[in-house]
Amino acid sequence: MPLLTLKDLSHSRGLPLFSGLDLSLEKGERLGLVAANGHGKSTLLRLISGEEEPTAGDITRARGLKIAHLAQEIPDDPRPVRELVAEGLGPEAAEYEGWRADVALADLGFSIEAAEGPLSALSGGWQRLAMLARAVVGEPDLLLMDEPTNHLDLARIGALERWVLSAGLTLVIASHDRAFLDAVTTHTLFLRPERSRSFALPYSPALAALDEQDAADGRRFENEMRKASSLRRQAAKLKNIGINSGSDLLLTKTKQLSERAAALEEGARPAHRERGAGLIRLANAGTHAKALVSFDETTVEAPGGRPLYRFGPAWIERGDRVVLMGPNGAGKTQLVNRVLGAIRGEDETIRAAATLVLGHSAQDLGQIDGAGTAFGTINGRFDVGDDRARSLLAGAGLTPDQQKAPLPALSGGQRARLAMLVLRLQQPNFYLLDEPTNHLDIDGQETLQEELLDKEATCLIVSHDRSFIRNVASRLWVIEGRRLVEVEDPEPVFAALLAEG
Structure with a gap:
């Protein structure tokens, strides 16, 4: 049985972030979530975790499923790192299983000194790893990670990659780090306002497969529109013949051809065009200096x-x-x-x-x-x-x-x-x-x-x-x-x- 099933899931904020999304997540899968900024990645993670409710559709979680969510935002918290991580165990377990916080921090490369120091004294990258330790210390069945490599240098990214591959967790990872997604994911979901697409592939091969599907959609749309245009031309000719000859049969046939053309046009779906988050343009003023x-x-x-x-x-x-x-x-x-x-x-x-x-x-x-x-x-x-x-x-x-x-x-x-x-x-x-x-x-x-x-x-x-x-x-x-x-x-x-x- 899947750990998580999304059925016809939709969410809107003025404009639709995504709609009609179907997805199932099996134990051990590591899903990369890809979309432009502001197009629903963090929102989908919050819907999965239960922090928000969808506009429409259903989310089915396996009975007793334990979900942890590593959010993008780092809290401004002056407490010692170890105390903050142990809090992820819950109040009762933290009293007699606090050693789990030490293990989680050690697994992610924290020294004893860093673990005992305040969160606010750490760099942004180490703060993110501390929050990851807090998320996993309670041994979740499903871990949601929102931009986990932000502010990490390559040494810490390497350690995170090795940790992900050895932890055996089921993951949903929203990330813009293409190399990280290629290294750790098994599946990819391209989140779109309509017709989101998922593949049982890491990011780069999944992107190639997506491009092929989009190209096929484009060819299919053009063919259907050509057929509709041809039907309308035939209908126009028959209409003239029917009027001139007074044939009710030809006029009926004209109506049928027009209806078929309208049905083709209504059902034809153009290839997806990414609604980007905005253009980036740069300038390059001249200089004579070498x-x-x-x-x-x-x-x-x-x-x-x-x-x-x-x-x-x-x-x-x-x-x-x-x-x-x-x-x-x-x-x-x-x-x-x-x-x-x-x-x-x-x-x-x-x-x-x-x-x-x-x-x-x-x-x-x-x-x-x-x-x-x-x-x-x-x-x-x-x-x-x-x-x-x-x-x-x-x-x-x-x-x-x-x-x-x-x-x-x-x-x-x-x-x-x-x-x-x-x-x-x-x-x-x-x-x-x-x-x-x-x-x-x-x-x-x-x-x-x-x-x-x-x-x-x-x-x-x-x-x-x-x-x-x-x-x-x-x-x-x-x-x-x-x-x-x-x-x-x-x-x-x-x-x-x-x-x-």
Whole structure:
């Protein structure tokens, strides 16, 4: 018997997020859930967990099914990590089975010191793993995971992948991390407003199968519409003949042909077109400088002054898409900050070309904070006028209500698209991007990739996203020990970093 069955499930928020969804989940299956930002992934997880009720349809859970839900949002909780995790056992079990919290934390790589410290002292990635430990400590039958790799470096992603594959749990995973989905899922559901599709395949082969089905749907629709058009032409000819000859039989036949054409047109369903979460477009202002950023022999230090690594001399030239890789804490963001300082003229060993125009996106998207709303961000920073600001924001996927909402009320994906719009309007010729795919859906990631390649953008990018790196990087800088080195092939770096967790 399936652990979970969805029958004709629908949910709407003004527009339908999904409708007529049928799905069954067997024990041991690991289902990847794929959709654009704001198109129902988190909502479906909440419906499955019982936190919300569907607009229509039925959810049948196996008797006694125990469900745990790892949500995207991390609570602001000052309590010790171990106490927070043990709470996942329930009040009674926590008193005499608290050791399970220690085991769950150890399995996910927590040290004793980190387990005893407050949740708020951990990085975003470790906080997410702590919440995962809390979700699994009670040994659920079904685990729902919402963007579990957000803020994790490759070492922690590798550890999470190995944990998922060894835990033997039944999972539903909403994620935009294509490489992670390929590594851990057995099934894929593409969630759509109509005709959602599921496949007993990981993400990449499932996407290929989906493309084939969509293409077949397109051909079928065109054939049916051609048949309907042909029937209407025949009906028109018969009608003229019937009128001229006064034949009631031909007029009856005309009506029958018209009805058949109408039935074909009514039943024909066009191929699916993704209702994207908004366009991402970038600009690339011109410059005559060959090297936009030059590095002498440079030492990168931790905030307290401790040397982390050395490198140089080095250059970032026009058209270079340099991706900086390394584990969390190695000093990637410190180098980003040094480059920012150089552009402001504050660094003696790093020089920026006089014609450099910066486009910067921070990991926390802090560059868009301060204006209150999305509309205020665009209208206040750029001389585009009210109507143009609204149009630009609509193109980025923000509805009129979202344009006026406080920025903290927007989802991570919506804020990420707003940040990309700000980048475009700055007209930069050098992009400095720190984890730009953290909150972008797969459609947004692919669009960003295409824009960077199409515009021949010059970039320094910090990223842990394997698919994004493979598609974008023209040069790879890797922090290895106390040196930054340039490598040709990312795959050995991926393998080494994934194995560290």
